[in-house]
Amino acid sequence: MKINKDVVEYVAHLGRLELEPHEAELYTSQLDRILEHMDTLNALDTEGIEPTSHAVPVSCVLREDISRESLSVEGSVSNAPDRKGSFFKVPPVIEVD
Amino acid sequence: MENILDMNIMELRGLLKNGKISSVELTRFYLDRVKKHDQAVQAYLRLTEEAAMEMAREADRRIKEGEEGPLLGIPFGIKDIFCAKGLETTCGSQILKGFVAPYDGTVIKKLKERHYVHLGRVNMDEFAMGSSTENSSYQTTRNPWDLERIPGGSSGGSAAAVAAGLCVASLGTDTGGSIRQPASLCGVVGMKPTYGRVSRYGLVAFASSLDQIGPLARNVTDCAVVLEAIAGYDPMDSTSIPQPVPDYTQYLGKEIKGMKIGIPKEYMIEGIEPDVKQAVAESLSCLEGLGATLVDISLPHTEYAVATYYIICTAEASSNLARYDGVKYGMRVEGKDIIDMYKKTRMKGFGKEVKRRIILGTYVLSSGYYDAYYGKAGKVRTLIRKDFEDAFAQCDIIATPVSPTTAFKIGEKVEDPLQMYLSDIFTIPVNLAGLPGMSVPCGLDRAGLPVGLQIIGKPLDEGRMLQTAFALEKERKVKSVPDRFRS
Numbered sequence: 001m002k003i004n005k006d007v008v009e010y011v012a013h014l015g016r017l018e019l020e021p022h023e024a025e026l027y028t029s030q031l032d033r034i035l036e037h038m039d040t041l042n043a044l045d046t047e048g049i050e051p052t053s054h055a056v057p058v059s060c061v062l063r064e065d066i067s068r069e070s071l072s073v074e075g076s077v078s079n080a081p082d083r084k085g086s087f088f089k090v091p092p093v094i095e096v097d
Numbered sequence: 098m099e100n101i102l103d104m105n106i107m108e109l110r111g112l113l114k115n116g117k118i119s120s121v122e123l124t125r126f127y128l129d130r131v132k133k134h135d136q137a138v139q140a141y142l143r144l145t146e147e148a149a150m151e152m153a154r155e156a157d158r159r160i161k162e163g164e165e166g167p168l169l170g171i172p173f174g175i176k177d178i179f180c181a182k183g184l185e186t187t188c189g190s191q192i193l194k195g196f197v198a199p200y201d202g203t204v205i206k207k208l209k210e211r212h213y214v215h216l217g218r219v220n221m222d223e224f225a226m227g228s229s230t231e232n233s234s235y236q237t238t239r240n241p242w243d244l245e246r247i248p249g250g251s252s253g254g255s256a257a258a259v260a261a262g263l264c265v266a267s268l269g270t271d272t273g274g275s276i277r278q279p280a281s282l283c284g285v286v287g288m289k290p291t292y293g294r295v296s297r298y299g300l301v302a303f304a305s306s307l308d309q310i311g312p313l314a315r316n317v318t319d320c321a322v323v324l325e326a327i328a329g330y331d332p333m334d335s336t337s338i339p340q341p342v343p344d345y346t347q348y349l350g351k352e353i354k355g356m357k358i359g360i361p362k363e364y365m366i367e368g369i370e371p372d373v374k375q376a377v378a379e380s381l382s383c384l385e386g387l388g389a390t391l392v393d394i395s396l397p398h399t400e401y402a403v404a405t406y407y408i409i410c411t412a413e414a415s416s417n418l419a420r421y422d423g424v425k426y427g428m429r430v431e432g433k434d435i436i437d438m439y440k441k442t443r444m445k446g447f448g449k450e451v452k453r454r455i456i457l458g459t460y461v462l463s464s465g466y467y468d469a470y471y472g473k474a475g476k477v478r479t480l481i482r483k484d485f486e487d488a489f490a491q492c493d494i495i496a497t498p499v500s501p502t503t504a505f506k507i508g509e510k511v512e513d514p515l516q517m518y519l520s521d522i523f524t525i526p527v528n529l530a531g532l533p534g535m536s537v538p539c540g541l542d543r544a545g546l547p548v549g550l551q552i553i554g555k556p557l558d559e560g561r562m563l564q565t566a567f568a569l570e571k572e573r574k575v576k577s578v579p580d581r582f583r584s
Contacts, residue, residue: 003460007460008456011456011459011460011463012452012456012459013440014459014463015415015443015455015456015458015459016419016422016436016439016440016443017440017443017444017447017452017455017456018437018440018441018443018444019444019452020444023449023452027452027453027456030453030514030515031453031456031457031460033515034407034457034514034515034518035460037403037404037515038404038407038408038461038470039404040400040401040404041401041404041405041408041473041474041477042473044398044401044477044480046473046476046477046480049476049479049480050476050479051472051475051476051478051479052475052476052478052479052482052529053306053475054292054306054336054531055292055293055306055307055482055528055529055530055531055532056291056292056293056336056338056531056556061335063332071199071200072199075199075200076199078197078199079195079196079197079199079425079426079427080424080425080426081423081424081426081427081428081429082429088424088425090424090435090438091431091432091434091435091438092434092435093434093435
């Protein structure tokens with residue numbers, strides 16, 4: 001076994017996902033097989049090889065610092081599931097006694 | 098009117114210009130077809146009928162004033178992954194249900210500037226994750242050649258709509274084969290351009306170092322025309338390539354005599370259906386008959402591509418999809434605190450495959466596993482890229498099958514994600530290397546299902562690929578639009 005249910009549940013928490021018990025079990029067996037397949041990469045010697053993170057060489061792209069029109073405030077918040085005026089509304093983040 | 102389905106955009110442009118047909122009539126023709134046939138195909142998620150008719154009227158006004166343009170008044174069905182101001186964009190997901198894009202992405206802006214007609218939004222695998230469009234949270238799109246079968250994915254709605262004649266052309270996206278594979282399985286032409294050739298600004302992100310936008314169409318000419326319209330440098334996408342866009346149509350009809358076509362020996366794997374093998378072999382002989390030379394080449398790291406790809410794409414997806422948190426847009430499920438709200442929202446809003454990939458991507462990036470998976474995959478990606486560089490020292494283009502099989506049955510692979518992932522073996526290496534690749538119809542199997550030939554080019558060499566595809570199309574004359582959708 002490459003992975004067990006506890007690890008799947010922990011990783012799901014890191015990814016901010018709640019899982020139903022049957023989902024955790026299903027994912028554990030499926031991910032185990034997938035990770036096993038991924039371990040085939042270990043057969044390759046990659047010592048000294050530079051990793052590729054982008055298919056084409058990407059350098060830092062700079063532009064002139066000129067102000068221009070951007071998304072309006074209304075456009076930015078118009079899709080919020082809950083809002084107050086021009087603000088996004090979320091459940092309390094800090095506990096107050 | 099029915100032979101309109103067999104006309105390319107250049108021919109349609111002639112009819113529009115001479116007043117033989119108006120854009121309003123053309124748009125009505127396609128909307129009527131959607132109403133008649135889409136109950137069977139289920140390609141469209143939403144029709145934008147009123148907007149389409151308004152766009153068509155505007156196009157007709159411009160045509161009357163003598164304006165010319167390749168896409169002026171041409172009806173498109175668009176994959177539901179592109180932001181267009183004022184239109185719902187769901188990406189096939191419940192989490193984005195009701196999301197109305199507040200701006201136009203670059204490709205949509207370019208199409209609007211050319212006064213295309215937006216018929217509606219077509220189906221896709223949720224967040225473009227899938228090879229069958231069965232991961233859409235809305236509906237199951239069917240393959241027009243056999244309604245019991247999948248259309249491929251993730252741009253399955255695009256391929257099915259084009260194949261059934263429910264639009265002239267479509268835009269799709271390709272991260273590991275999501276344009277080429279459904280194009281192949283539905284018997285249409287689909288192109289994934291060089292990474293960076295088309296701006297991704299306003300495209301809902303899946304795996305940013307792999308995603309690329311491209312056209313699906315019923316013929317190579319339309320593919321060339323649409324590519325030319327959407328390609329080009331865009332300051333809004335820092336990965337877009339600052340190179341001018343060639344006139345792709347000038348490559349169509351040019352002879353391919355002397356062209357060297359590389360045939361990778363690693364692609365002759367077990368598991369390729371004999372009919373696929375045969376259609377591909379016949380197409381290669383056909384190209385040889387036109388004066389091309391076939392060259393044996395080797396891409397030695399092919400067998401590692403699927404593992405490499407699923408590490409990289411899930412890692413990038415887990416990061417990109419962190420934005421769906423129930424705060425800024427889309428669905429929210431209340432919880433006892435903010436973390437609980439995030440977790441419940443994401444549990445309810447994402448489908449199975451998306452959750453599987455977020456967990457996998459989070460795992461391969463997590464401390465303790467990062468080097469073994471993500472770090473390793475980046476290095477193997479270098480080796481895969483280098484394979485192609487070496488191969489292109491010996492040939493001008495590479496030809497392979499697109500998919501080892503023709504369209505499979507609905508439900509056949511849903512319970513086995515690894516099997517589903519392995520079906521992308523021939524398309525994935527192209528994304529890892531950032532190269533352009535396309536699928537062009539090359540025959541039918543004995544059950545009458547389409548087979549596609551994949552043509553892979555050097556970076557920014559889309560012209561030569563189109564040239565080859567056009568030559569093949571002319572010789573092979575593979576039928577587009579199945580008979581049942583001809584009426």
